[in-house]
Amino acid sequence: MNKIQRIGLGLFIIGFLVWIATLTMGKFTLTDQVLKDNLKPEHYEQLHSSLAPMLNKTYDTPFGFNKDLSHTIEQVNEGYKVQNQMDKVINDSYAFALTKAASHGYIRDSNLLLFWASIGLSIVGALIYILAGLRKLPGNKNDNIYHNPATSRGWVGIIIGTFLILFYIVIYFFPQYIVNWTLLVDPLSRVLSGTPAGQWFLYGTLYTLAILVMGVRMLIKYRHNRYQQVRTVSVMFFQLSFAFIIAEILISLSLPYYDFKNMWPLDYDFFFEWHLDSLTSSGQLGLFMLVWGIALFTIGVPLFTYLYGKRWYCSWVCGCGGLAETLGDPYRQLSDKSLKAWKVERYMVYGVLVFVVVMTAMVLYTYFTGQSNIGPISSYSVRSIYGFWIGALFSGVVGVGFYPLMGNRVWCRYGCPLAAYIGIVQRFKSRFRITTNGGQCISCGNCSTYCEMGIDVRWYAQRGQDVVRASCVGCGICSAVCPRGVLNLENAEPGSRVMIAPEVLMGNDMPVIKTQARTTGSQN
């Protein structure tokens, strides 16, 4: 690490620590006005007398505030349960809204300053660290990755993984404790959508910043490789515009939140009735969103996957893929390449695909018939099980939290139903393949090591067979790290994919005994 990098890293860490420290700043005071503004009128009536002891009392942390708040609401609910007035039980979660509305003090007054002193400073530090990479000559720079505790499941990696896991748990399940972080991005949220920031705006901002900053890292690391550069600019663009700015502007126009590049079944609640209702009640644009969302996965996926392979979505457009390819790039080598992992992967990813299809069928059944139960099973409980286990735990907590431990594509490889679906198209009907260059492979293993999807690329390369795999997201890193120019991502006639290894590799003129059959994916 050179001097400039040390300065960059130092600034990043200072910014990060300030950001953590902001969680302890600010005060929380519940007032009658806050209750009126944030509770449903009937809940205000039910709660305001019980919450009276809390009113105008100032708490120093969101923890104390929420302890009293949740305790009070629980007691009220207990009372209803004892009196068997189940219809009066309050199930709405007011923790985040009340905590945010009750907050005041330094952090609220100086949120813009603190934003720059924390997140802003971290961005500047990270960029300085990254730009220092320009001092190296262009070329593959994977030196010491397995000597570095951050990128080889060492202590730094474990700390980062732990932080990410905690972050996801808090964002999904305890947002009331990170109200202060949402205060930091309130000014940005007001500019974009005209509303104060919720936890998902905070998440979207950090997500986008991670893709942008680490995207710059990719652009510099691979400045000798235009495929990587174009692809990285693509994911940066789609995240910044489609997923972030356009989606927020829609909110400011009182239109439904919509990410035009996301699609079912990754976007698993697309067919939930609240979503269908919000689209169908939003005029022509809403109807367009509905048709667009359906066309993307019914026409877009087969068409583009046939032409360019799975990569058109997974490593060029998708937000999860975008994060994996930028923030996750330093961890790509940690994916498991074993045969066993491949077997687990297949059961899991296609299992989730079946799950999401069944769940969506039940949801639509409920939508059209109005009946919540199909036999003994309620479609509401099925969707909440999916939302919790797959939507929150798998794609978020495990999917990103485990980057530094299991590689950057844990979710995409083992859990994403959309990746599973696109993968089936890629495997059986696509022009895409990774070709191997005759007999040049020296079995060094760089390709397999740096395959984020855990494909044993070398197994194909050393036997002269094209890599045609459902899981390949076409990131192109195998081709980039190959020291002998063996691998190339190509599109051509589907029938020309070499699906069976040639009996004799190029460069060996011994006679062929068996006649070779070239087989296409669709015939297999």
Add this chain to the structure above:
Amino acid sequence: MKHIVILGNGISGITAARHIRKHSNHRITVISGETEHFFSRTALMYIYMGHMKYEHTKPYEDHFWGKNRIELKKAWVSRIEFDKKELVLVGEAPLTYDILILAVGSEPNRFSWPGQDLEGVQGLYSYQDLEKMEVYTHGIKRGVIVGGGLIGVEMAEMLLSRGIEVTLLVREESYWNHVLPTEESALVTRHIQEHSIDLRLNRELAEIRPDSSGKKVGSIVTTNGETIECQFVCLSVGVHPFIRILADTALETDRGILVNEYLETNLPDVYAIGDCAQHRQPPAGRKAVEQIWYTGRIMGETVARTICGSRTTYTPGIFFNSAKFFDIEYQTYGEVTVPLPDDTDTFYWEHSNGRVALRINYKKGSGAVVGFNALGLRLRHEVCDRWIKEGRSINDALAHLREVHFDPEFFRRYEEEIVQAYNSSQSEHVVLQRGKKSFFSRLFS
């Protein structure tokens, strides 16, 4: 069912074992003292540089061997009793064989330099060499590499990755110029210097001197009297077949183990393949001892066929090879020899950035292409191989240059520039570029 013993678990021995298993039910035992499992020796440098761990360099998972009934034995062989068909192992009971395949590889050359046995002087060939290097280079300031070949450049890259200063002694006036023609050699020489390597041309090693301890390397002296302080010396002046344990046996050896075109030695049921084999009649355009990854693989495949009943001659096709000099990839196909033969003409193009180049050699008169050299540019093996076999004319080859291109999508394409350069170098037979430009290059140009 015969017991086939393969001595050596490199690419040659393992390829033989895999193919014998494919074609037969023989009992197969692979012996190596180096490592228990097959690994890619070409990837040793990446382990040192932290790109990969040892596990990543194993092309087959550990369960592969049991599943394919290939027995692995980690042991050193001290002697072979050919008349008894028996291998004498160090510290273990002897092992008998019905058929023996010798795939024992090479060892680094040493030229009796004074001080060559000091601690911190080594070559790089085996896993043990890597372990030694890890120890000897820990925390040192400067290493000296003797020899300007492929391993020398790899070693330089390895040391640089650990922040160790590197002096590279090259006997010739330009890097690897007995293999690379002048322009390519100059290009690579510049690239080596760009990486702040202290490259000393026209220098040879005279002696290695100890430090104050008397046991470790302290400095080296060149033949023209310069002293260079260093804590590590790498000898990368080629390798030779590792046949010491075969001396004074009935097995005929010269530089390597002598084999005929079926890879048979002078002894019945004994074969030799890979680096250690010396061909009595080398195939056309091939050396008698050729230490290349894929020739070892081809020999393994060939011997497997012979042993399994279909006697097959060793027939490597059109020559090819590849390497990487720091950030510049190098591929070669066919014959690009130094010096240029009298009946051959050459066309060389180099990009103005000095990091990309293409050479095509062709026969005078017919114009038939005989060889390609590419630097910083990937070529398609299948197309180069076919064009050379067909005797495709240089004009035709250049007209279809787009077919030979193997760089990734969006990479800058050089076909037009190359054809233009060729046209301006010729008084007649001007080439027109054929084939369609890719969609994206049309979009961006």
